[in-house]
Amino acid sequence: MSGEGIIPLARPDLGPREEELVLEALRSGRLSLGPMLERFERDFAAWIGTDDAVAISSGTTALHLGVRALGWGPGDEVVTSPFSFVSSANCLLYEDAVPVFCDIDPVTLNMDPSAAAAAVTERTSGLLPVHIFGCAAAMPELERLAANRGLGVLEDAAEATGAVDAEGIKVGTRGNIAIFGFYPNKQLVTGEGGMAIPSDRDVAALMRSERNQGRAEMGWLAHERLGFNYRITDLQAALGIAQVERADALIAERTRVAQLYAQALEPLGAAPAGQGDPEGLILLSADQGLARRSWFVYVVQLPAGADRDGVIAALAERGIDSKTYLPSIHLMPHFRERFGFREGQLPIAEAVSNRSLALPFFTAMGETEVERVAAALAEALGRP
């Protein structure tokens, strides 16, 4: 990439193997429910380390099927994170379940387990932890809470393909229903696409039926339950197979770019969350113990009081894309209107939302691009 070109926020890593397999799918004439679908599911399950995996049209539709598989419905409260992409809460609204947001840990940016415990009532049916920005949520604590209170668990790992948790266990393999997402900015991409890890064979069969119009295993017009068209095409599955083959390398490349950023931003006083000046430039947290972040985005929290819109405009002037990331879900209009949420209710999530900025992040970035972003950020913050 030329030093002067625009640096986008994200860019998928696609190569000859992706082209080869997509062409193979195209030439086979089997564009849906074909052999690529089964192969993608098998390969992903083998790579992640589960018995099964169910490929679905997106992370959002996978979440919806997860909510249905857990039987969460009208009036059921589900404790979840306000600091997430909107679909981890929208999926509850699809079934008239009630999201109950608890505040986040300021270091990991994931649901704080003690806040989650405090949010559980006799109306609570489940927990929906999100592994935000590729950092594993506090699953041991949350699973203990779920076991003590008889709650179901749905893990949103859309941003955490390949992440490892504090007990050294790969995210999505703990036996809960978990979902992954393959939108083009993700670690692995299929264009649109998602994967659900079922908790057992019955859930797997239910998900396969519901994604395919509620069909029975045998019989094209045998619809034995309410279903949806949440199928992924074989073209997307072919792309996914190639990405799974390269998964470890793709994730390692993202870690490399994150390390380049940490070095380039150090002169600005940047430090990982919990390790530096809480009013300064804050990076995503460092790995603790056995945990390993699977780098998804490069989000920083700008110094307290910085003019974030001004920084975005200054970066754009220098050809660098950036984005506020993420807004707190409870303050979005449809959540405010439905549940009466207002500012100040979840102060940690709101403060992080107000300071966060996503910088360009993709595998093809080298030192030149990272340093260009860091220099532009320094200038925008008035610290050239």
Ligand SMILES: Cc1ncc(COP(=O)(O)O)c(C=O)c1O
């Ligand atoms: C945390 C989280 N959950 C769910 C999703 C939804 O995935 P998709 O865009 O594939 O529907 C995303 C995608 O960006 C996400 O980041």
